[in-house]
Amino acid sequence: MIKVALIGNPNTGKTSLFNHLTGLNQKVGNYPGITVDKKTGICKLSASQKATILDLPGTYSLNASSADEKIVIDILNNPSNELYPDVAVVVTDVEQLKRNLLVFTQVKDLEIPTLLVINMADRMKSKGISIDIEQLEAELNTKIVIISSKKQIGIEDVKQAIIAYDSLSIDRCITKEKIKQNTITNPELIETLSAAELKKVQHRETIVRYQFINDILKKSYVVDRTKATDLQAKLDRIFTHKIFGYVIFGLLLLLIFQVIFEWSSVPMDFIDGVFGSLADWTKEVLPKGMLTNLLAEGIIAGLGGIIIFIPQIAFLFFFISILEESGYMSRVVFLMDKIMRRFGLSGKSIVPLISGAACAIPAIMATRNIESWKERLITILVTPFITCSARLPVYAILISLIIPGERVFWFFNWQGITLMLLYLLGFIIALLSAYILHKTLRIESKSYFVVELPKYKVPLFKNVAFTVIEKTKAFVFEAGKIILAISIILWVLASVGVNEKFNNAETIVATAIEANGLNEVQEKTLQYKIQRYEEILLEEAETPLTPQEIDVAITEKTPELRDAVINDEIAALRLENSILGVIGKTIEPVIKPLGYDWKIGIALVSSFAAREVFIGTLATIYSVGSEGDDEEGNTIKAKMQSEVHAKSGKKVFTFASGISLLLFYAFAMQCMSTLAIVKRETNSWKWPMIQLVGMSVIAYVAAFISFQLLN
Amino acid sequence: MLTVADLKKGEKATILDFSLDSIPLKLIEMGCLPGNEIALVQTTLFNGPLFVTINDSSIAIRKDTAAAIFIEKVV
Numbered sequence: 001m002i003k004v005a006l007i008g009n010p011n012t013g014k015t016s017l018f019n020h021l022t023g024l025n026q027k028v029g030n031y032p033g034i035t036v037d038k039k040t041g042i043c044k045l046s047a048s049q050k051a052t053i054l055d056l057p058g059t060y061s062l063n064a065s066s067a068d069e070k071i072v073i074d075i076l077n078n079p080s081n082e083l084y085p086d087v088a089v090v091v092t093d094v095e096q097l098k099r100n101l102l103v104f105t106q107v108k109d110l111e112i113p114t115l116l117v118i119n120m121a122d123r124m125k126s127k128g129i130s131i132d133i134e135q136l137e138a139e140l141n142t143k144i145v146i147i148s149s150k151k152q153i154g155i156e157d158v159k160q161a162i163i164a165y166d167s168l169s170i171d172r173c174i175t176k177e178k179i180k181q182n183t184i185t186n187p188e189l190i191e192t193l194s195a196a197e198l199k200k201v202q203h204r205e206t207i208v209r210y211q212f213i214n215d216i217l218k219k220s221y222v223v224d225r226t227k228a229t230d231l232q233a234k235l236d237r238i239f240t241h242k243i244f245g246y247v248i249f250g251l252l253l254l255l256i257f258q259v260i261f262e263w264s265s266v267p268m269d270f271i272d273g274v275f276g277s278l279a280d281w282t283k284e285v286l287p288k289g290m291l292t293n294l295l296a297e298g299i300i301a302g303l304g305g306i307i308i309f310i311p312q313i314a315f316l317f318f319f320i321s322i323l324e325e326s327g328y329m330s331r332v333v334f335l336m337d338k339i340m341r342r343f344g345l346s347g348k349s350i351v352p353l354i355s356g357a358a359c360a361i362p363a364i365m366a367t368r369n370i371e372s373w374k375e376r377l378i379t380i381l382v383t384p385f386i387t388c389s390a391r392l393p394v395y396a397i398l399i400s401l402i403i404p405g406e407r408v409f410w411f412f413n414w415q416g417i418t419l420m421l422l423y424l425l426g427f428i429i430a431l432l433s434a435y436i437l438h439k440t441l442r443i444e445s446k447s448y449f450v451v452e453l454p455k456y457k458v459p460l461f462k463n464v465a466f467t468v469i470e471k472t473k474a475f476v477f478e479a480g481k482i483i484l485a486i487s488i489i490l491w492v493l494a495s496v497g498v499n500e501k502f503n504n505a506e507t508i509v510a511t512a513i514e515a516n517g518l519n520e521v522q523e524k525t526l527q528y529k530i531q532r533y534e535e536i537l538l539e540e541a542e543t544p545l546t547p548q549e550i551d552v553a554i555t556e557k558t559p560e561l562r563d564a565v566i567n568d569e570i571a572a573l574r575l576e577n578s579i580l581g582v583i584g585k586t587i588e589p590v591i592k593p594l595g596y597d598w599k600i601g602i603a604l605v606s607s608f609a610a611r612e613v614f615i616g617t618l619a620t621i622y623s624v625g626s627e628g629d630d631e632e633g634n635t636i637k638a639k640m641q642s643e644v645h646a647k648s649g650k651k652v653f654t655f656a657s658g659i660s661l662l663l664f665y666a667f668a669m670q671c672m673s674t675l676a677i678v679k680r681e682t683n684s685w686k687w688p689m690i691q692l693v694g695m696s697v698i699a700y701v702a703a704f705i706s707f708q709l710l711n
Numbered sequence: 712m713l714t715v716a717d718l719k720k721g722e723k724a725t726i727l728d729f730s731l732d733s734i735p736l737k738l739i740e741m742g743c744l745p746g747n748e749i750a751l752v753q754t755t756l757f758n759g760p761l762f763v764t765i766n767d768s769s770i771a772i773r774k775d776t777a778a779a780i781f782i783e784k785v786v
Binding site for chain 1: 739754759
């Protein structure tokens with residue numbers, strides 16, 4: 001296997017070439033010890049030869065000023081490193097050749113066989129560019145391959161050139177004497193020199209390299225400027241306009257979110273249905289017992305809880321990668337920098353903040369390109385405030401419970417407006433806490449902001465598709481394992497009893513009902529179930545039913561429904577006397593001032609693992625999930641509506657306690673996977689702990705104030 | 712001495728010098744070097760970042776960085 005390293009500036013089509021060469025044979029991992037993604041792939045060069053391709057992070061040069069950046073230069077300097085390439089492929093953009101050659105000369109000076117790929121050849125004619133390839137090959141002492149990743153021209157030539165890497169010269173571009181002190185061949189300087197000295201050395205080196213590049217391009221690279229079109233400039237006049245730029249961005253965001261929710265709802269309902277039936281099926285097919293229950297209620301339900309988010313995450317990354325691929329995202333970064341800076345963030349924070357609307361995990365990983373450590377840290381700390389898709393089901397059920405669905409304006413209704421306000425609230429609190437962190441954190445870090453605004457281009461479908469697959473995979477595996485583990489733990493806690501009541505739940509409930517019949521709440525639930533049954537009956541009937549027929553059907557069905565109510569009661573009694581129930585009762589005094597009872601307490605505790613567990617837990621607590629009713633949402637809602645406090649008999653879910661819960665979920669740090677990612681990205685437990693405590697305190701205070709005021 | 716921060720929208724200039732302490736190395740790597748041409752394409756509200764082109768590359772920089780690049784206007 002030939003080992004190939006792919007190197008190049010951002011926006012040169014390096015990733016496109018990587019995707020063309022490797023197809024879906026890609027792996028994203030980590031370099032040991034640092035948080036830089038390591039992308040590798042396998043490429044079939046010919047019938048008999050294969051190559052492993054290492055896609056190094058896009059960079060303008062090999063100059064490093066920190067340990068994270070040093071990784072590339074360390075690999076390329078050390079022939080005994082397992083990643084050390086047999087051949088380096090430097091990818092350049094034909095329009096930015098001068099700037100792109102800087103990194104080429106650096107790689108070449110490491111005496112590695114280096115192939116030069118000039119991309120976007122399809123643009124040469126329209127831009128009036130002509131290159132004397134032979135001359136350039138001679139000057140640079142290498143082989144040049146012209147490709148167009150967009151039109152898939154020249155990919156085979158790249159493969160052939162890789163096979164023939166032995167014939168490439170390893171002579172330097174610039175002799176040792178010209179740059180005596182440099183950090184490319186002497187990377188130890190990065191650690192020994194002071195920051196200011198290091199910069200001076202790298203500055204001098206850059207000047208020498210540019211002199212060399214200017215000299216050779218003068219002979220071989222000609223641009224006929226009269227042929228340049230100004231479509232790009234026209235686009236920028238609109239998209240980066242002082243006022244219209246912001247209007248367009250706002251409208252685009254609105255459109256994207258609208259579409260994400262619209263498009264996701266169908267596959268999400270489908271997934272929900274499939275996992276529901278799968279759980280039922282498992283219970284039917286497998287012998288009754290603990291293991292079957294664990295599989296059906298713990299593992300399958302847990303898996304469903306992860307997979308249900310895939311549509312939203314995939315669609316969000318679909319749009320984000322289109323925005324990035326097209327070059328528009330850099331314009332947003334440019335537009336937003338000043339506003340974000342007031343709050344201690346960078347223009348680049350906008351990408352994580354938008355991604356946070358799907359899931360904080362990939363969003364926090366997207367902060368890596370923010371240069372200033374302080375700005376990056378603040379972005380990491382506030383991103384979980386953004387309303388992520390896991391909060392959505394919680395919001396949806398609470399809103400439908402406490403906010404009337406009346407229409408206010410022609411297509412707005414109060415429920416929709418509340419949801420929008422919650423999104424806005426998340427964003428505002430994120431900015432406010434960023435501001436406070438900005439004023440209080442004493443971190444010295446120079447805030448630089450240099451962003452390339454690449455040329456606009458039509459996104460390549462392959463690149464977009466690969467990004468979506470990669471990000472979705474990362475979510476499923478990163479968050480998935482934790483959500484799954486928690487679902488299992490929760491199930492176990494709910495299935496282990498602490499006293500005799502747990503074991504004798506069936507007899508206790510049976511005796512009580514035999515003596516006094518159904519109580520008020522049970523009777524109400526039964527009536528509701530009968531009503532639902534009637535509705536379904538009418539919907540499914542092929543011919544209209546007579547009132548008598550309906551009565552007969554209902555009378556026939558009633559004992560079954562009554563049994564279901566009793567079974568629910570048994571499950572509820574069990575839960576109350578399980579470990580989970582004891583936990584809920586223990587924390588009840590703490591959450592009482594927020595308007596919650598012990599059952600909500602259990603849901604809150606389990607939500608600290610992952611928010612979306614809330615509904616599942618309530619379903620277990622109110623024991624409605626066991627029935628496998630496909631109108632589950634409605635059943636939970638009905639249960640929640642009729643739920644009363646044991647002592648006072650007052651309703652549990654009122655406007656006051658509902659708002660208090662909404663605020664709690666908006667602000668609280670209830671996601672273990674996010675904490676794990678923050679730990680990895682900040683390399684200490686300090687920041688995730690600050691995040692956990694800070695956000696929980698804010699959530700508690702907000703919930704407390706709102707409940708006390710509204711109650 | 713004139714700096715990039717003094718340019719008006721649409722104006723072009725030649726880079727003469729810069730204060731190495733105040734501009735990031737990345738900008739130098741992108742071609743911000745004496746002798747090269749720089750043009751101001753777009754500004755933002757409230758003294759936000761500037762959109763400049765250096766050697767045909769479009770780059771966004773903050774105003775304080777722009778004020779550290781010394782120039783001579785091209786007429």
